[in-house]
Amino acid sequence: MESKVAVVGAGQSKYGESVDKSVKELFLDAYIELINSVDNGLEPREINAVYIGSLGSGGFQLGNLSALMAEYVGLPGVHAVRIENACSSSGFAFIEACLAIMSGMYDVVIAGGVEKMRDVSSLKAKYWLGVSGDTEYERLAGMTFAGLYAIMANRHMHDYGTTREQLSMVAVKNHKNAFLNPKAQFQNKITLEKAMNSPMVAYPLNLFDCCPTTDGASAVLLCKAEIAKKFTDSPVYVAGFGTGTDYLALHDRETITSLKAAVLAAREAYKKAGIKPKDVDVAEVHDCFTIAEIIAYEDLGFCERGEGGKFIEEGLSSMEGEIPVNLSGGLKAKGHPIGATGTGQVYEIFNQLRKTVQKPARQVKDAEIGLTHNVGGSGGTAAVTVFKV
Amino acid sequence: MVLGVVNYGVYVPKYRIKAEEYIKVWGRFSARGVKEKAVADLDEDVMSMGLGSAEQAIEGVDLRDIKVLSFASTTPPYTEKLLSSFLIEGLGLNKNIFVSEHLSSTRSGTEALISCLSYLKSMGEGLGLVVASDSPSTNMQNDLEHGFGSSATSLLLGFQNVIAEFEGASTYVSEVPGERFKPKNSSKVEDLGLKGYCFTSFMENVNGSLKVLLDKLGRMPSDYNHFIVQQFNGRDPLRAALKLGFAKDQLTAGLLAPLLGDVGTCSTLISFSKVLEEAKPEEKILIVSYGSGAGSDALSFKVTQEPVNKGKVSSALNNKEYIDYLTYLKLKEAIV
Amino acid sequence: MAYVSVPLYKRTIPQRYGLVGLRCKKCGWINFPPKGVCKNCKESLDFEKVKLSGKGTIYSYTVISAAAAPPEFSKQEKYGGTYVVALVDLDEGPRIVAQLTDCKPGEVKIGMRVKAVLRRIYEDEGVIRYGFKFKPQEEDLNG
Structure with a gap:
């Protein structure tokens, strides 16, 4: 296109x-x-x-x-x-x-x-954070946003053998990236041990699996x-974009180990841009929870289905990896001001592709194609955009 | 046509607290003869427990045959609002049936049973469902609280496949203020500690209903295999039974307060379910309830056949998990 | 706010109390909770009511930790501690979300057999919300 x-x-x-x-x-x-x-x-x-x-x-x-x-x-x-x-x-x-x-x-x-x-x-924030899932059933079951992603994580671990360590590795990587981002909410590196041992929020997700408010x-x-x-x-340049929607409630979906809205959005964006997933040089993905980033690798085709855990473990999404993901620190460490997140991702890709990020240490080398992946709720909506210089 | 009990169901919440837990905290336990009692979980209340017992009682019947529903409790979740509607919707009963709700005292269980029997008798056909569910409560400092337990039971009544035939009932009512009561706008049971006064009233009313029924049926206490009397604790029922001319072994099968505590208006009917599960054909059962303020119902049944699906009561009594007093306080939402 | 109003709740009472689903008269698919148009054939609006057995199998679950619950559940979480929310595959086909009860978080496993029970969910504005939860089927607890 x-x-x-x-x-x-x-x-x-x-x-x-x-x-x-x-x-x-x-x-x-x-x-x-x-x-x-x-x-x-x-x-x-x-x-x-x-x-x-x-x-x-x-x-x-x-x-x-x-x-x-x-x-x-x-x-x-x-x-x-x-x-x-x-x-x-x-x-x-x-x-x-x-x-x-x-x-x-x-x-x-x-x-x-x-x-x-x-x-x-904090009371009202809990009300607000619950507004985008399925209200009638999920909310009445006492479900939280972390709970929704936790229930995805539990099944992902069950089906594909994704490990607790792999979830924490996403947090460690994104904190490491945010350390170099002056605009990030958290500019502190964390150890795998610290991430693994933080208090449980919704089993199997702990505090360091969750983005902040x-x-x-x-x-x-x-x-x-x-x-x-x-x-x-x-x-x-905007090379292509795509969007997708899905059932709001997890119980209505074909699968909970993949976000179909994001798969649809990515397929459309790649088609319009005329590229393949492996052509992407740098990506900002929607890691509201660590499991969301692992599922994003799979939904975006960066790896095979079920291989998202290995993708992080092998360092393929790190700064030095095959496709650096969330060099800004992602939602996890840069922060997640809900409505601002999508264009915040574009801000990062814009600067990465133009080589104008604030700290050169965070600048990806020789990137020509960038991607943003922005998910609404627990996957009820998704928007994917491909950029090129 | 024989009118009587067709089936029964019970619901006992799984949590139990032992008397020793009270003794550890308060140095004493005021509910005489109660070894342990049943405690509702946070998500269990008289409606959910009642529904659980009713599901057992109506198992296998065509729900369209149920023509009347009578509900009894002294601890309804609302003081104004229909309650049987919850059971109609939850059980999937016909919305056109007659419902009655009996909420004023621990006598309400037998009141609901008599109401349901009377309605069926006047119809001459169909099934009736009685649900008695209770979870009395008061302040933790109040001695009455020690005995308060939670349970529900349901009886399915009708003219076919009867397991216990209804033989007759009588009632005695007398004005007795200042016994066990709940003041207006309160959900906590109170009393004035007038033990002798209350026991006298209990004996007068219970005797009053029993005498009329026994005379009507031409029976003596010894004609009965099982005697079920309102159980506020585990010891007074025996004291009363002996005074009324009954023997200890007539009381044994239906004595549940030692295991469940004072389950309020559910007391006599859950004991009835227990006895039905164990009784043999031709055995006779006499039930006498008591409600403060005061009144008593006496009912007589004759066992006609053993129930088809036995074991419901024993499995409910045996399914238990013990909790300590601190957990108990949390479940009662008593830490504020 | 993500708030289940009383009228919104009331409209779903047949599902919450009685697990009443809608069977599509065209393709036979059981829609639970109900959809406007059949979820399977995406054509028919013609349904018949069907009462589900409430028996099912845990597909996935999470344990909501203390202090992380939505505000209307804060009392439950304060007095009862953590609670389990599960996705359950009902024997008739539909998958549904609900809390588990009568079991400890540590006992829960994917694949565990459960059955629905009607329980108190929470109270708000003086009005109690009841709804189904799932508890382990006895045979599963006994191994």
């Missing part, structure tokens, strides 16, 4: 607990970095539309959130829409922005995401491919 859309700028707030900043101010941080990242400059009035992904920011602003974000950064009057697909909200906001450009309607569009999770009490915002600038060079000499 000939690329019709390019990414020419990207910004991301610091992820973590932002006691002093609201979602508006976090979005402003991302927006300012985005504007500054446009090599040849951008006049804000050139922006036609803003697509914002958000789950609900803890109920702070459920309505008209996108217009609020736009007006706060000086863009009143633009076409502004909020996209909600749980944890994949801004992965989908990005694709909606692509579609808007591909339709010919708009030339220059912002896709972004925001979430404020840490303003809400995070405040954060991210935003990327997309434009029609033909005008990309006006903004920068090194645009990153």
